[in-house]
Amino acid sequence: MTAFAVAHLRTPTFDHEDIHRYLERIQATLDPFGGRFRVHGPQVEVIEGEWPGTIVIIEFPDRESVRSWYDSPAYREILPLRTRHIEGSAIIVDGVPADYDPARTAAYLRAQAAS
Template sequence: MTAYAVAHMRQATMGPGIVEYLHRIDATLKPFGGRFLVHGGDVEVIENEWPGHLIIIEFPDRDHVRGWYNSPAYQAILALRTDNSRADVVFVDGVEHPHKATDVLK
Protein backbone atom coordinates (compact mmCIF):
# COMPACT_ATOMS: atom_id res chain seq x y z
CA MET A 1 0.00 0.00 0.00
CA THR A 2 1.31 3.43 -0.91
CA ALA A 3 2.78 5.35 2.03
CA TYR A 4 3.70 8.97 2.53
CA ALA A 5 6.22 11.04 4.44
CA VAL A 6 4.35 14.19 5.42
CA ALA A 7 6.00 17.25 6.93
CA HIS A 8 4.41 20.40 8.28
CA MET A 9 7.33 22.77 7.93
CA ARG A 10 6.53 25.43 10.50
CA GLN A 11 9.71 27.47 10.12
CA ALA A 12 12.85 27.29 8.03
CA THR A 13 15.92 29.49 8.02
CA MET A 14 16.95 29.76 4.38
CA GLY A 15 20.71 29.59 4.37
CA PRO A 16 23.59 27.34 3.32
CA GLY A 17 22.35 24.31 5.34
CA ILE A 18 18.85 24.23 3.87
CA VAL A 19 20.16 24.97 0.39
CA GLU A 20 22.57 22.01 0.63
CA TYR A 21 19.74 19.79 1.95
CA LEU A 22 17.55 20.73 -1.02
CA HIS A 23 20.36 19.99 -3.46
CA ARG A 24 20.96 16.55 -1.94
CA ILE A 25 17.53 15.16 -0.97
CA ASP A 26 16.39 14.06 -4.45
CA ALA A 27 19.26 11.57 -4.74
CA THR A 28 18.23 10.01 -1.40
CA LEU A 29 14.64 9.44 -2.60
CA LYS A 30 15.39 7.72 -5.90
CA PRO A 31 16.57 4.31 -4.55
CA PHE A 32 13.35 4.03 -2.50
CA GLY A 33 10.90 5.09 -5.20
CA GLY A 34 10.14 8.37 -3.44
CA ARG A 35 8.70 11.36 -5.26
CA PHE A 36 7.42 14.74 -4.17
CA LEU A 37 3.67 15.24 -4.46
CA VAL A 38 3.58 18.55 -2.57
CA HIS A 39 6.63 20.65 -1.81
CA GLY A 40 5.86 23.92 -0.09
CA GLY A 41 3.36 25.32 -2.56
CA ASP A 42 0.95 28.11 -1.69
CA VAL A 43 -1.47 26.95 1.03
CA GLU A 44 -4.97 28.38 1.01
CA VAL A 45 -6.15 28.31 4.63
CA ILE A 46 -9.94 27.92 4.86
CA GLU A 47 -10.28 26.81 8.51
CA ASN A 48 -8.18 27.76 11.54
CA GLU A 49 -4.47 28.44 10.99
CA TRP A 50 -1.66 26.85 9.02
CA PRO A 51 1.70 28.40 9.78
CA GLY A 52 4.34 27.24 7.35
CA HIS A 53 4.43 24.85 4.40
CA LEU A 54 3.35 21.30 3.57
CA ILE A 55 5.60 18.63 2.08
CA ILE A 56 4.26 15.24 0.96
CA ILE A 57 6.57 12.56 -0.45
CA GLU A 58 5.03 9.37 -1.89
CA PHE A 59 6.65 5.93 -1.57
CA PRO A 60 5.56 2.48 -2.76
CA ASP A 61 4.88 1.33 0.83
CA ARG A 62 5.76 1.90 4.50
CA ASP A 63 8.91 -0.25 4.26
CA HIS A 64 10.25 2.03 1.51
CA VAL A 65 9.52 5.23 3.43
CA ARG A 66 11.23 3.84 6.56
CA GLY A 67 14.13 2.57 4.46
CA TRP A 68 14.61 6.01 2.94
CA TYR A 69 14.46 7.87 6.26
CA ASN A 70 16.88 5.45 7.94
CA SER A 71 19.23 5.17 4.96
CA PRO A 72 22.83 6.35 5.40
CA ALA A 73 22.32 8.81 2.53
CA TYR A 74 19.35 10.54 4.18
CA GLN A 75 20.79 10.37 7.68
CA ALA A 76 23.88 12.15 6.31
CA ILE A 77 21.78 15.22 5.40
CA LEU A 78 19.06 15.11 8.07
CA ALA A 79 20.81 17.56 10.41
CA LEU A 80 20.96 20.10 7.57
CA ARG A 81 17.17 20.27 7.86
CA THR A 82 16.66 19.76 11.60
CA ASP A 83 19.33 22.30 12.57
CA ASN A 84 17.73 24.94 10.35
CA SER A 85 13.99 24.36 10.65
CA ARG A 86 11.07 23.32 12.83
CA ALA A 87 8.78 20.67 11.40
CA ASP A 88 6.36 17.94 12.37
CA VAL A 89 7.07 14.79 10.32
CA VAL A 90 4.90 11.67 10.10
CA PHE A 91 4.62 8.54 8.00
CA VAL A 92 1.13 7.51 6.92
CA ASP A 93 -0.34 4.78 4.72
CA GLY A 94 -2.62 5.61 1.84
CA VAL A 95 -5.97 3.88 1.34
CA GLU A 96 -7.03 1.01 -0.87
CA HIS A 97 -9.22 2.13 -3.76
CA PRO A 98 -12.12 2.38 -3.87
CA HIS A 99 -12.35 3.88 -0.37
CA LYS A 100 -15.38 5.32 1.37
CA ALA A 101 -15.32 7.39 4.56
CA THR A 102 -17.26 4.67 6.40
CA ASP A 103 -14.48 2.13 5.73
CA VAL A 104 -12.71 3.43 8.86
CA LEU A 105 -15.63 2.10 10.93
CA LYS A 106 -14.82 -1.54 10.10
Protein backbone atom coordinates in the same frame (compact mmCIF):
# COMPACT_ATOMS: atom_id res chain seq x y z
CA MET B 1 -0.19 0.00 -0.17
CA THR B 2 1.19 3.43 -0.98
CA ALA B 3 2.55 5.37 1.99
CA PHE B 4 3.62 8.95 2.48
CA ALA B 5 6.22 10.88 4.42
CA VAL B 6 4.55 14.11 5.50
CA ALA B 7 6.43 17.05 7.01
CA HIS B 8 4.81 20.12 8.52
CA LEU B 9 7.51 22.78 8.30
CA ARG B 10 6.40 25.41 10.79
CA THR B 11 9.30 27.81 10.30
CA PRO B 12 10.31 27.49 6.66
CA THR B 13 13.59 29.30 6.09
CA PHE B 14 14.87 28.68 2.61
CA ASP B 15 17.56 31.33 2.42
CA HIS B 16 20.34 29.36 4.13
CA GLU B 17 23.15 27.53 2.33
CA ASP B 18 22.48 24.35 4.37
CA ILE B 19 18.90 24.29 3.06
CA HIS B 20 20.13 24.73 -0.51
CA ARG B 21 22.53 21.78 -0.07
CA TYR B 22 19.74 19.69 1.49
CA LEU B 23 17.45 20.40 -1.48
CA GLU B 24 20.21 19.61 -3.96
CA ARG B 25 20.88 16.22 -2.33
CA ILE B 26 17.50 14.91 -1.17
CA GLN B 27 16.28 13.41 -4.46
CA ALA B 28 19.30 11.10 -4.63
CA THR B 29 18.34 9.76 -1.19
CA LEU B 30 14.75 9.13 -2.33
CA ASP B 31 15.47 7.39 -5.64
CA PRO B 32 16.60 4.01 -4.23
CA PHE B 33 13.34 3.77 -2.26
CA GLY B 34 10.92 4.93 -4.97
CA GLY B 35 10.23 8.26 -3.25
CA ARG B 36 8.55 11.02 -5.28
CA PHE B 37 7.61 14.50 -4.18
CA ARG B 38 3.86 15.09 -4.40
CA VAL B 39 3.73 18.40 -2.53
CA HIS B 40 6.82 20.47 -1.80
CA GLY B 41 6.58 23.60 0.28
CA PRO B 42 3.88 25.69 -1.36
CA GLN B 43 2.24 28.67 0.25
CA VAL B 44 -0.78 27.09 1.92
CA GLU B 45 -4.31 28.47 2.02
CA VAL B 46 -5.73 27.88 5.49
CA ILE B 47 -9.47 27.17 5.37
CA GLU B 48 -9.90 25.84 8.94
CA GLY B 49 -7.92 26.40 12.11
CA GLU B 50 -4.30 27.51 12.11
CA TRP B 51 -1.43 26.27 9.98
CA PRO B 52 1.87 28.04 10.44
CA GLY B 53 4.38 27.25 7.73
CA THR B 54 4.11 24.86 4.84
CA ILE B 55 3.90 21.14 4.03
CA VAL B 56 5.91 18.52 2.17
CA ILE B 57 4.41 15.20 1.03
CA ILE B 58 6.58 12.45 -0.46
CA GLU B 59 4.98 9.31 -1.89
CA PHE B 60 6.56 5.86 -1.55
CA PRO B 61 5.49 2.40 -2.74
CA ASP B 62 4.81 1.29 0.86
CA ARG B 63 5.46 2.07 4.54
CA GLU B 64 8.62 -0.05 4.64
CA SER B 65 10.12 2.07 1.85
CA VAL B 66 9.41 5.28 3.78
CA ARG B 67 11.02 3.92 6.93
CA SER B 68 14.01 2.54 5.01
CA TRP B 69 14.57 5.90 3.32
CA TYR B 70 14.25 7.90 6.54
CA ASP B 71 16.66 5.57 8.35
CA SER B 72 19.12 5.33 5.44
CA PRO B 73 22.66 6.58 5.98
CA ALA B 74 22.33 8.84 2.93
CA TYR B 75 19.28 10.65 4.31
CA ARG B 76 20.56 10.71 7.90
CA GLU B 77 23.68 12.45 6.60
CA ILE B 78 21.73 15.39 5.13
CA LEU B 79 18.86 15.59 7.64
CA PRO B 80 20.68 17.98 10.01
CA LEU B 81 21.05 20.45 7.13
CA ARG B 82 17.27 20.94 7.40
CA THR B 83 16.56 20.35 11.07
CA ARG B 84 19.16 22.91 12.23
CA HIS B 85 17.23 25.66 10.44
CA ILE B 86 13.58 24.65 10.11
CA GLU B 87 11.31 23.67 12.99
CA GLY B 88 8.84 21.00 12.00
CA SER B 89 7.24 17.61 12.51
CA ALA B 90 7.31 14.54 10.29
CA ILE B 91 5.00 11.54 10.12
CA ILE B 92 4.55 8.38 8.07
CA VAL B 93 1.01 7.65 6.94
CA ASP B 94 -0.51 4.94 4.76
CA GLY B 95 -2.55 5.88 1.72
CA VAL B 96 -5.92 4.38 0.91
CA PRO B 97 -6.63 1.80 -1.81
CA ALA B 98 -8.01 2.98 -5.15
CA ASP B 99 -11.45 1.60 -4.26
CA TYR B 100 -11.64 3.33 -0.86
CA ASP B 101 -15.17 4.33 0.10
CA PRO B 102 -15.67 6.42 3.26
CA ALA B 103 -19.25 5.11 3.55
CA ARG B 104 -17.79 1.63 4.23
CA THR B 105 -15.65 3.15 6.97
CA ALA B 106 -18.74 4.75 8.50
CA ALA B 107 -20.57 1.40 8.41
CA TYR B 108 -17.61 -0.33 10.08
CA LEU B 109 -17.40 2.34 12.79
CA ARG B 110 -21.15 2.16 13.38
CA ALA B 111 -20.96 -1.63 13.75
CA GLN B 112 -18.02 -1.34 16.17
CA ALA B 113 -19.90 1.20 18.30
CA ALA B 114 -22.96 -1.05 18.41
CA SER B 115 -21.03 -4.10 19.65
